[in-house]
Amino acid sequence: MAKFGGWTGKTLRVNLTTGKVTAEDTFEKYKDYLGGTGLGYKVIWDEVPVGTRAFDEANKIIFGIGPLAGTGAPCNSRTAITTIWPVTDPDIYVATGHMGGHFAAELKFAGWDSIIIEGKAPHPVWLCIMDDKVELRDARRLWGNGVYRATAEINAEMGPEAQVAAIGQAGENLVPNSTVITGYSHSAGGAGGVMGSKNLKAIGVLGTGSVKIAADKSEWKKLIQYSLTLVGSNNQHVVPSTPQPWAEYYDPASRWTASAGVFWGAANPPVETGTCDPHDMHSIGFRCQKGIKDFGLDFGEKHTVRMGGCHACPIRCHAQMDYPPIEEKYGYSRYAANTCMGWFSPRMAYASISGTNASEAMMLGKHLCDDYGVWDNYALLHAVFVYAANNGILERVLPADEYKSIPWDQWKKGDPAFLLDFYRRIAYREGELGRGLGDSTLKTMRRWGIPEDYYKTSKNKYWKMGHPLHHSTEDSAQIGLLINLQYNRDAQTHSHTNFQNSGLPGQVMKQLAAKTWGSPDAYDEKGRWTPMNKYKAKVAKWSVIRKELHDSLSLCNWMYPFVASPLKERNYEGDTALEAKYFSLATGIPTSEAELDLIGERIFNLHRVITIMQMNTRDMRNEHDSVPDWVYEEGPEPFTPGSNRLPREDVELAKDLFYEECGWTKEGLPTRQTLERLGLKDAADRLAKAGLLG
Amino acid sequence: MMDERKNPAANIAEFFGVNRPTSRRGFLKLSAATAVAIYGANILASDQVKAASGIYILEDAKGVLVSDPTRCVACRRCELACTEFNDGKSSPTVSRIKVARNMNYGPQGVQFGFQRAQGKYGNFLVIQDMCKQCPHPVPCATACPNDAIEVAGPVKARVVNTAKCVGCKVCQRACPWDMMSFDEEIGKATKCTLCDGKPQCVEACPTASLRFVEWRDLTKRSPVRQAGMLSVDDSCSGCH
Numbered sequence: 001m002a003k004f005g006g007w008t009g010k011t012l013r014v015n016l017t018t019g020k021v022t023a024e025d026t027f028e029k030y031k032d033y034l035g036g037t038g039l040g041y042k043v044i045w046d047e048v049p050v051g052t053r054a055f056d057e058a059n060k061i062i063f064g065i066g067p068l069a070g071t072g073a074p075c076n077s078r079t080a081i082t083t084i085w086p087v088t089d090p091d092i093y094v095a096t097g098h099m100g101g102h103f104a105a106e107l108k109f110a111g112w113d114s115i116i117i118e119g120k121a122p123h124p125v126w127l128c129i130m131d132d133k134v135e136l137r138d139a140r141r142l143w144g145n146g147v148y149r150a151t152a153e154i155n156a157e158m159g160p161e162a163q164v165a166a167i168g169q170a171g172e173n174l175v176p177n178s179t180v181i182t183g184y185s186h187s188a189g190g191a192g193g194v195m196g197s198k199n200l201k202a203i204g205v206l207g208t209g210s211v212k213i214a215a216d217k218s219e220w221k222k223l224i225q226y227s228l229t230l231v232g233s234n235n236q237h238v239v240p241s242t243p244q245p246w247a248e249y250y251d252p253a254s255r256w257t258a259s260a261g262v263f264w265g266a267a268n269p270p271v272e273t274g275t276c277d278p279h280d281m282h283s284i285g286f287r288c289q290k291g292i293k294d295f296g297l298d299f300g301e302k303h304t305v306r307m308g309g310c311h312a313c314p315i316r317c318h319a320q321m322d323y324p325p326i327e328e329k330y331g332y333s334r335y336a337a338n339t340c341m342g343w344f345s346p347r348m349a350y351a352s353i354s355g356t357n358a359s360e361a362m363m364l365g366k367h368l369c370d371d372y373g374v375w376d377n378y379a380l381l382h383a384v385f386v387y388a389a390n391n392g393i394l395e396r397v398l399p400a401d402e403y404k405s406i407p408w409d410q411w412k413k414g415d416p417a418f419l420l421d422f423y424r425r426i427a428y429r430e431g432e433l434g435r436g437l438g439d440s441t442l443k444t445m446r447r448w449g450i451p452e453d454y455y456k457t458s459k460n461k462y463w464k465m466g467h468p469l470h471h472s473t474e475d476s477a478q479i480g481l482l483i484n485l486q487y488n489r490d491a492q493t494h495s496h497t498n499f500q501n502s503g504l505p506g507q508v509m510k511q512l513a514a515k516t517w518g519s520p521d522a523y524d525e526k527g528r529w530t531p532m533n534k535y536k537a538k539v540a541k542w543s544v545i546r547k548e549l550h551d552s553l554s555l556c557n558w559m560y561p562f563v564a565s566p567l568k569e570r571n572y573e574g575d576t577a578l579e580a581k582y583f584s585l586a587t588g589i590p591t592s593e594a595e596l597d598l599i600g601e602r603i604f605n606l607h608r609v610i611t612i613m614q615m616n617t618r619d620m621r622n623e624h625d626s627v628p629d630w631v632y633e634e635g636p637e638p639f640t641p642g643s644n645r646l647p648r649e650d651v652e653l654a655k656d657l658f659y660e661e662c663g664w665t666k667e668g669l670p671t672r673q674t675l676e677r678l679g680l681k682d683a684a685d686r687l688a689k690a691g692l693l694g
Numbered sequence: 695m696m697d698e699r700k701n702p703a704a705n706i707a708e709f710f711g712v713n714r715p716t717s718r719r720g721f722l723k724l725s726a727a728t729a730v731a732i733y734g735a736n737i738l739a740s741d742q743v744k745a746a747s748g749i750y751i752l753e754d755a756k757g758v759l760v761s762d763p764t765r766c767v768a769c770r771r772c773e774l775a776c777t778e779f780n781d782g783k784s785s786p787t788v789s790r791i792k793v794a795r796n797m798n799y800g801p802q803g804v805q806f807g808f809q810r811a812q813g814k815y816g817n818f819l820v821i822q823d824m825c826k827q828c829p830h831p832v833p834c835a836t837a838c839p840n841d842a843i844e845v846a847g848p849v850k851a852r853v854v855n856t857a858k859c860v861g862c863k864v865c866q867r868a869c870p871w872d873m874m875s876f877d878e879e880i881g882k883a884t885k886c887t888l889c890d891g892k893p894q895c896v897e898a899c900p901t902a903s904l905r906f907v908e909w910r911d912l913t914k915r916s917p918v919r920q921a922g923m924l925s926v927d928d929s930c931s932g933c934h
Contacts, residue, residue: 071784072774102770102797109786152815156804160813161786161794183798184815210777210785210879217782224778267764285767285900305818307767312774314900316767320818333809335817 003027005214006067006586011039012112012134014127016198017057017119021134026113032679035066036552037096038603039114040082044094045606045683047118050613054086055174055197063107063115063165063203064096069554070108070211070311072224073582074231077105077311079165079182080551081191085488086176087377088466089443093488094610096551097191099165100310101183104554106163109207121199126154126166129205139201143172146371147181154204166202167192168373170427175438177375177426185318185337185366186310189375190489214588223581229279230565230574232256232502233287234317235494235558238566238574239503240287246277248568251503255317256566257289264289265302266322278566284314291319294343299359308337315559319343323363330420332367341379342366346419348382349411352390356414364416365423372427378490380441380468381426383461387454394433397448402431442466457630458644463490464626471497473631473644477529478654481646482540485625485655486604488611494557495543495550500526502564508572509564516563516576517542527642532650537657542597548607549579549600602678605662605670609683612669612692620668621659627651669694752835755827756849757888758909759791759896765903766820768797775898780889781877788877790886791895791904792823801919822904823919825873825886826912827852834885837868843885851888859883870918 003009004027011024030039040062052058061083068076078100085095107115110131117127124139137157142150147168154164163182170178171192178192195201213220232238233256240247241254258273273286291304303323307316320337327334346365350356369376376382388394389411395403410418425434436444442465445454454460461468463484470490472480475497484491500523502509510520513535522535550557562574575581577593584590608620617623635645646654659666663674671694675684687693773789786794797820799805800812812819828834832852835843842858843865845851854865861881866874875884888906896904 072771072778109784148809148815152799152804152808155798160799160803161797208785208787208878210781210783210788212783213778217779220782221779264764269764271764281897282899282902285765285769306764308814308818309767309769311770314769314771316769316900320814322817335809337814337818 004067004587004589005212006071006583007031007035008108008111008113008209008211010112011114011116012129013116013118014134014136015119016117016121016125016136016200019121019136021136024116030113032599033603033606034549034552034599035069035114036064036078036080036554037082037548037607038064038552038599040064040080040096041094041603041606041610043116044082044084045610048084050616051092052084054084054091054176054194056084057120057198059084059194059197060116060118061191061194061198062117064552065104065107065114066552066554067113067587068582069104070106071213071582071586072220072312073555073586074224074227075310075313075315075556075559076554077102077313078551078554078556079104079107079188081180081188083191083194085190086193087190087375087440088488089440089446091176091440093465093614094607095190095487095489096492097180097188098492098551099180099182099186099188100556101163101186102311103163103165103182103186103205105211105311106205106207108211109209110205111207111209115203117198117200119198124199124201126202126204127200128154128158129203129207130158131206131208139199142201144169147373148184148371150202151181151184154202158204158206162204162206164202164204166373167195167200168371168427170373170375170438171196172201173427173429175374175426175429176440177377177381177438179369179373179375181370181373185308185339185342185370187342187370187373187375189378192373192375213586215585220585223585225281227562227575227578227582228281228284228314229567230562230578231284231314231559232278232562232564232566234290234315235501236498236560236562236564236574237501237503238564238572240276241503244275244277246275246279247566249503249505249508253501254503255290255293256287256503257293258283258286262289262292263301264291264304264306266305271306285316288315288317289319290317290339291321294319294340295321295359295362303359305335309339310556313556313559317558321363323359325360326363326367329360330364330417332364336363336366338366338370341376342370345369345376345379345382348376348379349385349419349422350414351382351386353412353414357416361414361416361419365419368419368423372423374423374426374438377441377466378461378468378470380461380466380490381437383468384441384445384450385437387450387460388448393448393450397436398432402433405431406433440466455628455630456633458628458634463628465624469628473646476500476526477524477644478532478536478646478650479540479543481627481631481651482537482654482658483543485627486544487607492557493543493547495546495561496539498558498561499523499563504564504572511571512563512573513539515573527644529639529644529646531639532654532657534657534661537654537661540658541661545597545600545604546579548603549596552600552603553579553583555579555582598678602680605675605678605680606683608664608670609675609680609687612687613690616690616692618667618669618692621655621666625655625668665694667694751830752832752845752852753850754829755845755851755888755909757851757891757906758827758912759824759886759888759893759904760907760912761822761824761904763819763821763903765901766793766822767901767903768793768814768820769900770794770797771898771900772822772895772904775894779894785877788875788884790825790873790875790884792873793820796821796823823871823873824904825852826871826916827886827888827909828913829911833868833870834865834874837864839864842883847887847890849888849891852885853887854883854885856880856882856884870913871916872919
């Protein structure tokens with residue numbers, strides 16, 4: 001019986017070994033961690049022994065969802081899949097994959113807040129959730145099928161409105177670089193193999209219930225309508241990409257690509273995206289014509305059917321494309337949907353090739369990856385492949401007949417058909433190439449003897465611990481750098497980059513930065529970076545706290561927080577308290593922005609203490625929070641126009657100031673005072689016992 | 695386009711026979727002349743006219759929801775608005791505008807060759823299902839044993855009177871388009887009320903795919919939804 005709104009009050013625990021299904025009280029165990037990554041980290045902290053490997057039976061996989069999923073708070077329905085991560089080497093660290101779509105909302109309608117999965121099934125199974133009727137069904141006939149077919153088979157059994165999260169052959173074959181896919185285009189990187197190791201093919205959810213809003217319905221409506229006046233476009237870009245009659249500013253890099261004369265060209269009949277004045281609540285869904293952003297104006301406009309995305313989101317960042325040659329030439333569906341890396345990544349396999357048929361490679365690559373369930377380790381997989389292919393490494397490490405069997409002539413011509421062979425090898429772990437690319441990238445790089453040169457340039461993407469950079473120094477100098485230190489996978493954080501790239505001019509940005517973090521020095525114009533200061537440390541801390549908050553509430557970190565808005569009459573100010581407002585009204589627990597941020601800080605610190613225990617080091621500063629050499633060595637003199645290079649002293653200062661903001665020691669260890677302030681006394685005790693407390 | 699006023703008795707009987715077998719003799723007691731007079735007059739003193747034989751005739755609604763599915767992006771904010779702003783909770787099952795059931799595979803549901811059919815897993819076309827505010831005879835209203843579905847509000851929508859509804863669920867099976875909802879949490883049927891002339895779904899739609907327009911008869915040109923009947927639980931416990 002739910003005491004609050006938002007949450008359903010019940011968390012589902014499934015033991016695959018025993019087949020036992022239990023309902024836990026969300027409020028008793030997890031309320032202080034909200035849900036999502038918070039709940040996931042709590043389970044890992046409490047229940048998974050240090051040293052457990054990703055594919056061990058003792059690992060757990062948590063589909064974490066928060067109180068706002070299923071509500072009308074714009075841009076929610078995110079699922080955070082927390083587990084011991086297969087992609088690092090050793091594979092003993094906690095990390096999270098994230099997927100959108102409608103899965104999270106449907107689980108809430110079924111009456112569940114999150115799913116904790118433990119153990120290993122004796123044979124392939126899939127988890128069938130129909131409201132409170134939860135059972136493990138035999139998946140032996142589904143096993144071996146790709147995501148698309150498995151999803152359809154489950155929908156045929158459960159009904160077309162059920163939401164499915166499934167692995168493809170890559171996850172089944174324990175490929176570390178594998179995904180969990182929901183809704184055909186929403187992928188959670190890294191988690192597929194863990195499901196495969198547990199013999200869990202998929203989860204199907206059908207929910208006929210409801211998510212309650214505690215507040216008066218007209219108050220809730222007022223808040224929702226207010227928030228929609230502040231929303232921009234994808235990544236909360238708040239200016240259009242081309243001059244528009246209503247807009248004071250524009251920025252060609254903005255994702256607000258709508259305009260009169262820009263169409264969804266493959267709709268029947270074509271639909272004009274139009275002027276999209278920010279006061280028009282009925283054109284929000286047109287603002288982001290992502291097809292033209294991802295594929296270029298010509299192909300993108302001609303072949304975009306419409307935009308799609310997650311439940312409750314008006315932004316629609318998934319371009320839904322129609323291109324018949326995909327069917328004619330390769331036998332895959334002419335219809336393909338995805339966004340950003342889902343498209344770019346397959347194209348990156350041809351990074352060194354000119355004349356690649358890029359659009360076809362993007363669409364075909366999406367199908368192969370999303371059906372096999374292959375992950376790209378945020379493009380590091382392709383970067384390593386291209387480097388190894390071009391520098392004689394594959395010739396050296398692959399057996400001669402395997403090397404000969406690879407269709408290199410297709411690759412050299414930029415023929416997308418190459419991908420048919422390429423991704424199959426990875427999904428089925430065929431040969432040294434297939435196994436190597438699917439494996440933990442660091443392990444492969446060591447085994448193939450990737451030389452030190454590789455790590456010297458940002459072009460090769462490498463950051464640390466076997467994962468690549470993700471909105472780092474090139475995005476926002478020290479702020480991006482600090483964020484990229486924090487995780488055990490590429491830093492899936494967009495709080496900082498959303499604001500940095502809002503499209504507003506420098507002086508407006510400085511005003512907004514001053515308002516949000518206390519000083520205009522919190523913000524530098526892109527490419528005009530300045531030395532480290534304490535406000536940038538505040539921004540970095542705030543960014544990761546908000547990322548954890550969003551991943552725990554089920555809000556989209558590619559949209560929130562709304563530091564900026566498109567409204568000139570507000571001086572382009574957004575409202576960074578929106579998360580707290582949604583939370584307060586939906587759950588009925590009045591919570592201020594600062595109070596909610598404290599919970600986010602608690603969740604972020606829990607990730608930190610788990611990582612410390614797993615790394616078993618007091619020197620987090622150097623062993624975990626490590627910086628690639630290219631940060632110090634690549635590019636023109638630091639702090640000159642266009643240079644992303646940072647001096648070592650500046651980076652060390654950045655770490656010092658960040659740790660200070662966080663209440664950590666100079667080694668990067670949380671202190672007892674900090675942990676107790678955050679309600680993590682037992683974490684302080686455990687760290688102290690292990691000699692790892694700050 | 696057929697003008698049903700020219701031959702009301704024959705059309706009504708035919709239409710009616712689909713859902714509830716009624717003695718043709720009994721029905722035709724309503725003389726053709728009376729029917730034409732009532733239909734043709736188009737000026738009714740009250741929403742319901744009790745003719746000589748005891749048949750209630752509901753006045754046409756004044757507005758109806760229509761949509762342009764090429765603009766539907768399947769955000770489902772219409773379902774959210776319908777239930778959060780009317781019922782204080784979010785529930786696609788209760789939602790009186792229905793997108794979820796067509797979203798993934800189209801109205802036909804899962805089939806072989808689904809990648810060429812409609813919906814997110816096919817050609818991306820998502821059809822929103824909306825109540826047509828049927829003209830007389832209104833199937834849901836006629837089916838209700840308690841006359842709990844009435845014409846109400848400024849736009850004369852067909853509305854469930856929850857005071858009269860006993861939760862028997864017969865209306866759920868009567869609608870040829872499977873548009874009736876049932877709120878299990880309160881044990882009552884519910885349906886689209888057009889929100890007293892300011893539909894929440896239309897207000898919420900971020901692509902203006904939904905419109906609220908002057909009423910026109912959509913019942914003769916909309917294929918019925920067979921899948922709906924099949925998905926209803928046929929066991930006795932489905933209703934009892």
